[in-house]
Amino acid sequence: MNGDHRGIDTAPSFPGIAARAAETDATGRIPLQNWKELTDSGYLRLFHSPDIGGTGADGPTQAAAMEALARACAGTFWAATVSALLCAKLISTYGDTREHARLLRPLLSGERLATFAVVEKTAGSDSGTFRTTVRPAGPAGSDFVITGEKSRIANSPAADLAVVLARREKLPGDDGPDWCLAFVDLRQPRVQRYAIPHMGLRGMSWGGIVFDDAHVAAADVVPVPIEELAEGMAWGWLFIAFAAIGIAESALAASVRHARQRVSFGRPLAHMEGVQAQLAESHAQIDAARLLAHRVTCERAAGRSARDLIGMLKIYATEMAVGVAARAVQIHGAAGVTSGHEVERLYRDAQMNVIGGFASNRLREQVAEGLGLGPAVYRAFDWVTPSGLGRDPVGLDGLVHAAGDGA
Amino acid sequence: MNGDHRGIDTAPSFPGIAARAAETDATGRIPLQNWKELTDSGYLRLFHSPDIGGTGADGPTQAAAMEALARACAGTFWAATVSALLCAKLISTYGDTREHARLLRPLLSGERLATFAVVEKTAGSDSGTFRTTVRPAGPAGSDFVITGEKSRIANSPAADLAVVLARREKLPGDDGPDWCLAFVDLRQPRVQRYAIPHMGLRGMSWGGIVFDDAHVAAADVVPVPIEELAEGMAWGWLFIAFAAIGIAESALAASVRHARQRVSFGRPLAHMEGVQAQLAESHAQIDAARLLAHRVTCERAAGRSARDLIGMLKIYATEMAVGVAARAVQIHGAAGVTSGHEVERLYRDAQMNVIGGFASNRLREQVAEGLGLGPAVYRAFDWVTPSGLGRDPVGLDGLVHAAGDGA
């Protein structure tokens, strides 16, 4: 879009994946060629150090690669990045890079796909309601079993491996964390999956996993204090922000193309101030998100947390992309709501990012806490009535009138 | 939602249509029971005077009925109202109520469905680009034939009758208008139709009609100066505004229900100020649109134009509904992007109204003209460069530096 895509020249580009994006959306499956293109491009290895099979790309390169793939096909980007970035980071951060090399290697080579199973059916991202539990398989053995259901999870119908947030059934004397990450092989009989059709990002599979005393090796149960997980989950916020930015860039590029081609009422769209205003606002907003996204990617690549900044980015970028996609629909008119048109797909895709990971407003509360406002405090909403605003007012003639005794 | 639905008690309600709304969206077809329910309710006759088979309902009743049907199922509302309100008004306004009673009767009884075919493939709502033409069928006969293609038209794949905006091939000495409305029977061999899949309002069929010298009776070609048509087309803006209002009301009602049921992080959503803020804003905005919609329906029912007000309403209501639906998705979280969920459907439906009829920004130009600003004036966008803002600035060291001769 402009000359500021630093590092983009050395980043992979994904022409085939982009060309198949409409088909990927329509069929609801990521074509095999996409996976080959991803593997060949080196994308899956960019985010990790060489000791676990990565190529240790620098921040600008990681950022440019995510941006490019998200622009090519947001559904493919989600599927690949949940696995190769988010899940691999969770395993390498909270697990043991030596022990779990056997899990990481196939994720980075593209042979296997991972899913991060957090949310359950009851209440979205509120871990207090989660019931999935890991417990020892038997009195003697060292292995574990996992039981519970995770739902509305990216990649879960298609994945080979799940990184599962679960409760630990603790034996007396165990004063470790109440929670663990369990790395669960999904290709086993006691695991059932189901797919859930979804509005956007349709290439990516989405759905639920039911664990019915499924087997987990002892080495693959990693106790983690739940507070510490936020650090790893911020990788998720980061890539979702890039998904939004890529969608917005594609929507703007389509709008610019359309504005240059289309003539309406004798006026080329490109020459109309109202269209120019929409393009300019979209451009400035995308750039604001991009610059922050590149900045925090560099922070994180350098080993710093930048968690609050990533939270701010995720909120802004995802809501911005919805606005940019809506403007693109408006510029395209009826074509923009026709199934199969790029802009129609982008409009559906954009909203998914606002909800995915942590929804914007949930994240705003976390950012506020990071600003020093303290944790969210709940008090029942019961203050309107005592404050004198809980009743409809009497009329102009007051109680007299209300009592039917006209003044 | 509140006690202000004046007249709604006497207006039809559509419980069956509402119950089938998800199915209507999923199958992309309006169930036969919906048509029966519509016919039985008297909805199709409300908007017209008794002399053409209507029941001549007053403004409040018309408004309440449109609002109720749009809330029940926006796709069904569109299909029914394009036919029974918009097309029937066009026929009765520009045609001859006696001659065309044969066309109006089946539309108001629900036996036949009409479509208003304006837009062509080239350039949306710009009539300057339209090519569809009506000409005499032969040198002697009094009948006509019509040729051309209309596309992205509501109801067109399913309709029996089309009200077509077409050019008139004029014989020497004919100084009548260049345009006409042709009432074309679509159940004839020289008419081909095709359906176009679309993002929202999926129950309603949408697509194109190809006329290949299709027959039109002489009495069904009505010459009309194109400027005068805006008055009739404003019926379209009006019902689309009601579609938006109904969608927004359904989205808000779903949000209120969800907020009362859902507990997240130990806090019932209903008790959280951020959720309350979203509900309150949606409520106030919906009410603002509703009150204006009821006002202009009464104006129109009383025979006044109110066209500029209807333009303002259409712009506001349709964009407002997109915002309300987006808030509903946010409140529902992942459920709100799951296919088959009411809110997911409403989110897709809402955007259609912004584009349908006249797109918001096109309509803004018309409203501006009504404000006394004169018609839109086109001038090529060529003023940035002469004004001194068309070049990138030199650096801090000016031309010297730019020439490579460092200061």
Add this chain to the structure above:
Amino acid sequence: MLSHTLANGAADADGGGLSLVEWARELAGRVVRPTAAERDRDRRWDQGIFAELSGARSGPGLAGPLVPRALGGGGLSATRTCALLEGLGDGGRDPGLALAVGVHAVLATVLLRAFGNPRQQRRYLPRMASGEWVGAVSLRQTQGAAHASTVTARPAAAGLGGWVLSGELDLVAGAPVAHHFLVIAAHDDGSRTAFVVDRTTPGLLINDVGPVAMRTCPWGQVMLDGCVVPEDAVLSTVGGAADEVEPLLAALDWVFLSAPWLGVMRALTRDAIADAREHHLFGRPVVHAQSARFTLADQAAQCELASGLLYRAAGQFDGGGRPSREDAAAARLFVAAAARAVTEGAARLPGALGTTGDHLIERAHRDALFFAETGGGTEVLRPVIAASLLGIG
């Protein structure tokens, strides 16, 4: 079409508001507008203008439209009063003065009409309706106890009867020129009572302190240093403010103090249309620019949308109907946002912010921010509306 729409969107249920808007606009254009910018600059209240508005010959006085005719008032409906205030805002182009008029003519008089006993009504209402006595109210006290009470009421020394009021109130609109004040005070048990406190009450002191905005409204801070008031200063029942006075006071603020802003929005929109025809950018009239046309179309729409909510809420006070707090709050929420949107839209048009003219845009921009915070602002209005929707709170 335009001028009709912009001027008369305020359809009046009882059929007379239409001309009343125009009448008040003409009056205010003559009496208020010429000095509005100057009084704003000097932070000045002009009692002569208030007298002229109160004693208008050709139509109802603006000091007591809702006071019954038998008590010397205009005996207007709430809808027609709303139209009067809309016209005042439109013609006067002075949000501060219109606020002062609205606080006196609606908030202060209606509380006495609705809750005053016959003695109180006879004492206060005729002189308020004529504009002789000004009634003042603190805008901190029009949102119930959303903010903690700053005035306490304790029984006067045994046997004397009456009450002792102590505390302070700021943002009192009308204070420097008021004859009496509406004061809501908290008892030790947390319940609250409304009082009418005369300016001459010993211990009552007025400081000349006001907000940055609404500079043409006479502002003051009222200090109550152990003011002893008689039993007859109580408005309605002791301890009953939360159920009686407070809900009405809030709704009156939400609705009637919004009405002048509808007028200001219409004035800004008319100005913007005229300016856009005059100014040029990049060598062409601003009015040819699509983005300017969009802005103007949206401004006109905001006026009509706001008008609908406002007159619905006002109309609910008429015909013995019981007003809805939800609809009153929705009207305020929307009008406050619309006033901001219209001001900003007008300011965005090239050439809008110059060094000449009466600077209505700049004054309205400043005052609209303040207006949006009074009546509780979004943080009070939204929960009130949500409480109704959700059936909790």
Add this chain to the structure above:
Amino acid sequence: MLSHTLANGAADADGGGLSLVEWARELAGRVVRPTAAERDRDRRWDQGIFAELSGARSGPGLAGPLVPRALGGGGLSATRTCALLEGLGDGGRDPGLALAVGVHAVLATVLLRAFGNPRQQRRYLPRMASGEWVGAVSLRQTQGAAHASTVTARPAAAGLGGWVLSGELDLVAGAPVAHHFLVIAAHDDGSRTAFVVDRTTPGLLINDVGPVAMRTCPWGQVMLDGCVVPEDAVLSTVGGAADEVEPLLAALDWVFLSAPWLGVMRALTRDAIADAREHHLFGRPVVHAQSARFTLADQAAQCELASGLLYRAAGQFDGGGRPSREDAAAARLFVAAAARAVTEGAARLPGALGTTGDHLIERAHRDALFFAETGGGTEVLRPVIAASLLGIG
């Protein structure tokens, strides 16, 4: 985390801006802030403050950061200058004074640095860098000829050489205290030339007229009544303004006059966080209310987002790079909207608009509206950005 984020988001490419923001914030907090509200009320410029900022002992003077050291300036990079101005806005809490400093220190000095001949540079730049001579620019002339030229240039009488300038300029920042003015004048053929016109030029008159906003900036209207200026008053080439001076002047305005606003946004955000901890609504701390938390989170995000665009655009002036008009315009478009959003978010928090304090919210709210209109406002910025995207215009 917070204070780090808010204070230091302005990452500096050449590694020193970080501490420079803090240094300037501290200096401005000491020198500018204590009298900001009072000078605003009195519409007063304090030359002593400018002198103190110019001659700061411990760091670079704020009058000539971009003037090369050899000519007595600070010799700072554009990025570091941006940081200085951010800190000035943050610590000083005075957008009007920061505007005056920015116009002199960046717009006026850089045009002489970039386009002045050696004689002009030697004459003006050292005294400008020391703060002895103030250079003034009309904010009507920083957007090329988006608005029609109001000054004409005709050749002086035959044989004399030089030019005769006639016309008037308003919104001249610095006028009452300026030593010289940058004036862009149109020739009869429509081409334009930039001149440096000394205050002492016969026929030059300054009127005391200014806008409603930015009251602490010294404003004036400059009347040029047949002012004869020598050939050496021409900056760069005759008739070349559209290709040379104007694009640079516009970009400098868009970027560097935005920088203080990033500081103001950070100050408002810090204030809002502190206020939300103190104030109560419905008996609970505002900071517990989810909607207030949302507002504060969004404010903090706006600061970081604006910072990214601003420092990118500033950095393009460094290292011999060629700045991008598109990126400069995008920075201005975003910062202006962000400044409005942050001000309004802060104002919406309960208790924000009181009768005490330094009223930064109210001043920033007023000044941000003006700021959003200068640099051409959205009606100029958007077409400039769109022209780049579309390859037309």
